[in-house]
Amino acid sequence: MALIDYHYEMSHCHRCSYCKFIPFQLIKSKRFSYLCPSISLRNFHSFSAGGRAALGLAVVEGRLDEYTEMMKQIVFECTMCGACQVQCRTFNFNLNPIEVMQALRTHVVEQGEMMPEHMFVIEGLKREDNVFGEPKKHRGDWAEGLGLKDISREKVDVLLHVGCRMSFDDEFWPILKMAVEIMKNAGLSVGIAGAEESCCGGRALEMGFEGVFQNFAEAMAGRVKASGAKQVVTLCADCFGTFNEHYPAHGWGLDAEVVHITQFISNLISEGKLTLKNQVPMAVTYHDPCHLGRRGEPGVQWKGEYQRLGPHLFGPVPEKPIRLGQNGCYDAPREILEAIPGVELTEMERTREYSWCCGAGGGVLEAFEEMAEATASERIQEAEATGAKALVTACPWCERNFKDTLESTGGDMKIYDIVELVHQAIGG
Ligand code: SF4
Numbered sequence: 001m002a003l004i005d006y007h008y009e010m011s012h013c014h015r016c017s018y019c020k021f022i023p024f025q026l027i028k029s030k031r032f033s034y035l036c037p038s039i040s041l042r043n044f045h046s047f048s049a050g051g052r053a054a055l056g057l058a059v060v061e062g063r064l065d066e067y068t069e070m071m072k073q074i075v076f077e078c079t080m081c082g083a084c085q086v087q088c089r090t091f092n093f094n095l096n097p098i099e100v101m102q103a104l105r106t107h108v109v110e111q112g113e114m115m116p117e118h119m120f121v122i123e124g125l126k127r128e129d130n131v132f133g134e135p136k137k138h139r140g141d142w143a144e145g146l147g148l149k150d151i152s153r154e155k156v157d158v159l160l161h162v163g164c165r166m167s168f169d170d171e172f173w174p175i176l177k178m179a180v181e182i183m184k185n186a187g188l189s190v191g192i193a194g195a196e197e198s199c200c201g202g203r204a205l206e207m208g209f210e211g212v213f214q215n216f217a218e219a220m221a222g223r224v225k226a227s228g229a230k231q232v233v234t235l236c237a238d239c240f241g242t243f244n245e246h247y248p249a250h251g252w253g254l255d256a257e258v259v260h261i262t263q264f265i266s267n268l269i270s271e272g273k274l275t276l277k278n279q280v281p282m283a284v285t286y287h288d289p290c291h292l293g294r295r296g297e298p299g300v301q302w303k304g305e306y307q308r309l310g311p312h313l314f315g316p317v318p319e320k321p322i323r324l325g326q327n328g329c330y331d332a333p334r335e336i337l338e339a340i341p342g343v344e345l346t347e348m349e350r351t352r353e354y355s356w357c358c359g360a361g362g363g364v365l366e367a368f369e370e371m372a373e374a375t376a377s378e379r380i381q382e383a384e385a386t387g388a389k390a391l392v393t394a395c396p397w398c399e400r401n402f403k404d405t406l407e408s409t410g411g412d413m414k415i416y417d418i419v420e421l422v423h424q425a426i427g428g
């Protein structure tokens with residue numbers, strides 16, 4: 001939908017500011033009561049979902065036609081974490097702030113006002129099919145010698161979609177290999193696209209480049225169909241969220257079930273096909289990646305319009321599906337952690353659909369270093385407050401940003417992908 005199509009929603013933002021905080025009844029401390037990283041850093045209404053709705057309204061009503069640097073900062077200094085959407089909907093205002101902000105970004109880019117820092121990513125995507133602009137022929141290097149099936153030559157049960165971060169950041173290759181070992185031990189025929197794999201397209205969409213996203217979605221849908229896979233498994237929350245939310249919302253479907261590695265492992269445990277026998281003595285807390293949680297909730301394409309329903313009542317016709325972020329993947333990682341002998345899990349104050357973002361998403365990592373670091377630092381401090389010695393997550397983008405932040409700010413918190421703990425527990 002174009003920005004103008006959100007006129008009703010933008011003009012019905014009540015400026016209530018609920019989207020800035022977790023629900024009042026869940027607040028345990030003032031320190032960890034904020035929900036939106038953007039307003040938390042800048043403390044100025046424009047840097048919130050409500051502020052961006054007001055800005056979008058001014059744009060479509062022709063009251064604002066100059067794209068200043070400050071305006072672009074307001075539009076893009078947001079991780080697209082979706083927390084505002086969950087909170088706004090919680091209070092039944094029936095608005096879609098995350099969709100409004102997505103449409104605003106697309107509109108700004110269509111006016112030729114993109115963030116220069118994002119162009120490196122977009123050019124890399126167009127040239128090499130990955131967000132880093134690395135030579136695509138090296139995309140499958142991590143799998144050398146693992147004996148995985150090549151989906152361009154044979155049909156498979158499971159297609160492992162690796163994603164850009166894990167394919168080209170070799171610090172993650174050992175984690176990928178651990179995941180492959182777990183999957184192969186389950187007796188499944190697992191394949192990869194290797195050098196032919198391409199980005200899921202999610203980063204391009206969230207930077208405002210819808211056309212680039214559509215190309216990648218089409219390529220992914222074709223690849224999955226040709227592979228014959230019944231399941232697409234990924235370790236990357238960003239890819240998971242893109243497949244689950246963005247694809248259906250833009251009319252794309254994959255001919256296979258999309259499964260995050262935590263769901264895959266959790267299923268193996270409950271079916272008795274994976275035994276976690278080794279002690280992993282560790283006090284941990286778990287970080288819900290946004291795109292695995294609230295933004296991993298299945299998306300729906302809505303085609304309709306707002307109509308007068310009564311004397312003072314307007315509403316969407318047909319009804320718009322309400323998405324509160326509760327149907328994301330929250331239980332599987334917790335079930336795994338609870339099944340590992342020795343692991344002691346303590347939750348942070350902001351969890352599940354009210355989780356605080358890691359700071360890496362929506363093009364912030366690429367263009368707004370201060371915000372990416374401040375957001376990760378806030379989460380690490382929240383993790384420290386639980387007494388945990390390790391922060392466990394299930395997304396390479398979160399892990400990368402936490403580790404880079406710790407390197408610059410210092411601190412003793414250990415960061416793990418959940419697969420590493422599973423691997424230790426099975427005796428790997
Ligand atoms: S976006 Fe929603 S929660 Fe935020 S100020 Fe507007 S109405 Fe309130």
Ligand code: SF4
Pocket residue numbers: 019035036037038039047048049077078079080081082083084085098
């Ligand atoms: S998507 Fe996240 S960072 Fe952006 S306005 Fe909403 S809560 Fe704030």
